Amino acid sequence: MALIPIVYYSHHPALHKVAATVTEFNDELAKLIQDMYETMYEADGCGLAAPQIGIAKRIAVVDVSEDKNKPFCIINPEIIERSGSELMSAGCLSVPGTYTTAPRASHVKVRAQDETGTFFEMEGSGVLAHCLQHEIDHLHGKLNVDYLSPLKKSISLKKMEKFLKRMK
Numbered sequence: 001m002a003l004i005p006i007v008y009y010s011h012h013p014a015l016h017k018v019a020a021t022v023t024e025f026n027d028e029l030a031k032l033i034q035d036m037y038e039t040m041y042e043a044d045g046c047g048l049a050a051p052q053i054g055i056a057k058r059i060a061v062v063d064v065s066e067d068k069n070k071p072f073c074i075i076n077p078e079i080i081e082r083s084g085s086e087l088m089s090a091g092c093l094s095v096p097g098t099y100t101t102a103p104r105a106s107h108v109k110v111r112a113q114d115e116t117g118t119f120f121e122m123e124g125s126g127v128l129a130h131c132l133q134h135e136i137d138h139l140h141g142k143l144n145v146d147y148l149s150p151l152k153k154s155i156s157l158k159k160m161e162k163f164l165k166r167m168k
């Protein structure tokens with residue numbers, strides 16, 4: 001397994017475009033998913049989408065369990081049902097150093113494929129619902145800060161740049 005560098009807001013075109021559908025379910029994909037799990041855990045995130053490592057493909061990994069031991073991947077995911085709405089504040093590994101609020105459904109049902117290409121459906125509320133929506137947004141080139149007004153967005157992005165400078 002290997003860690004893959006995470007890319008930050010506007011530093012990579014993959015973050016801002018619609019990701020491509022995955023059509024080949026092979027060893028290469030399985031390895032990528034293992035690397036994404038490792039990268040997500042190392043960054044202490046509860047989700048990571050392939051565009052966040054510069055790969056514009058419809059792949060995301062998620063683990064919202066407390067002990068970080070229940071990872072799963074969603075490939076070519078689609079939200080097929082949503083209900084309720086709430087404003088949710090969240091961080092993003094691609095916009096570190098800042099939390100921003102986005103409107104989210106409180107419950108979603110998702111249809112996706114696993115690493116073998118098998119279709120499955122899952123549903124969730126609360127943190128799981130928010131995380132699924134956040135990661136699926138990434139696959140449409142949309143980030144949490146994109147929900148903000150231009151002024152709030154520029155403040156968030158400045159916070160991120162400051163944070164990144166401190167990390168160097």
Ligand code: ZN
Nearest residue numbers: 091092093094
């Ligand atoms: Zn994110």
